Amino acid sequence: MALRREPTARQLRLATELRRLRDAAGLAAREAAALLGVSPVQISHIESALAGVSEERLRRLAANYSCSNVELIDALVSMASERARGWWEDYRGLLPAAYLDLAELEHHAKFRKDVAVIHVPGLFQTEDYARALFAYMNPEFPDSEVEHRVSHRMRRKIVIECPDPIPYDTVIHEAALRIKVAGRAATRAQLTRILEMSDADHVTVRVIPFALDDFAGAGSTMVHLGGPVPRLDTVVRDAPHGTALLDSEAQLEHFRKLFHRVSERSLAPDQSRDLIHELIKEL
Known part of the structure; x- marks a missing residue:
C-alpha cells in the first residue's frame, strides 16, 4: 500500500x-x-x-x-x-491543510469550548464579518481566495446547526463584540446572530465585560474540542507560525483549568445576553 x-x-x-x-x-x-x-x-x-x-x-x-x-x-x-470523505475534502487544494484539519476535528468532536478575546468565534460569524476579516488579513488575495475561506467557515457551522448538534460553550470578551470588523450594520447583524444562537439549548454564551476587575486572562484565547474520551481532547490555538494543536495530557489539563477560571470570571448567560442587547442598542 x-x-x-x-x-x-x-x-x-x-x-x-x-x-x-x-x-x-x-x-x-x-x-x-x-x-x-x-x-x-x-x-x-x-x-x-x-x-x-x-x-x-x-x-x-x-x-x-x-x-x-x-x-x-x-x-x-x-x-x-474511518474511510468516509467529509465535506471539507471539497476544499483540498483550495485552502491550507489546517483549515481542513480543523473542520474534521470539529466534525468528530463531542463538544466545543471557546475563549475569544479579539474576534467573534468562527462558528458564530456571519458572512459579512468573516469576509471582512479574511479580506483584511490577506489583502493580496483575489476575491476567489477570500470566498473559499468564507464558504468553508460557513459550512463549519453545521456542527452547532445540525439536528444533532454538539454542546457549545463559549466565552467572548466585550472587546470582540465591540470591534466593528465589518462596519456598523454588519456589527449589529453579528451581535444579533450571537443572541439568536445563545437561545439554543446546546449553546452557552458568556461575556467578559471591560468592567471586570483583576482580569489577566486576555491571552487565554483557545478552542477546546472534546474527544470520545478525555485523553483524545484537542486544544487549538493560533500561533505566530500558524495553528497549533495541543494534545499532551499536561497541556490539556492546563487548558481545562484555564477555561474554568475564565468562565467563572465571566458574566452569567442571562447577564451576557443583557450586555449584548445593550451593545446592539448603542449601534
Missing part, C-alpha cells in the same frame, strides 16, 4: 497515541515490531501516520503494550477505521 504524502491532523493524532502507548510500555520500536511480526519500518510508518493500521493489528499492539483502557482502544480503532 502506498504511503500517505500528507497525513491529516486526525491521522497524526492516532499515530501519536500509538507511540505514546508504546513509550508507556517501555518498548522500543523494534521490540513492538517483533511482537507484531512486522518490520521496524512498518511500526515507524504507523507511528508517523504515513501508513494506516488495521483494527486487528491495533488491538494486538494495545495488548502488547498492556493497555487495559477499553474506551481508549475502541476510540482509536474507530479513528483507524
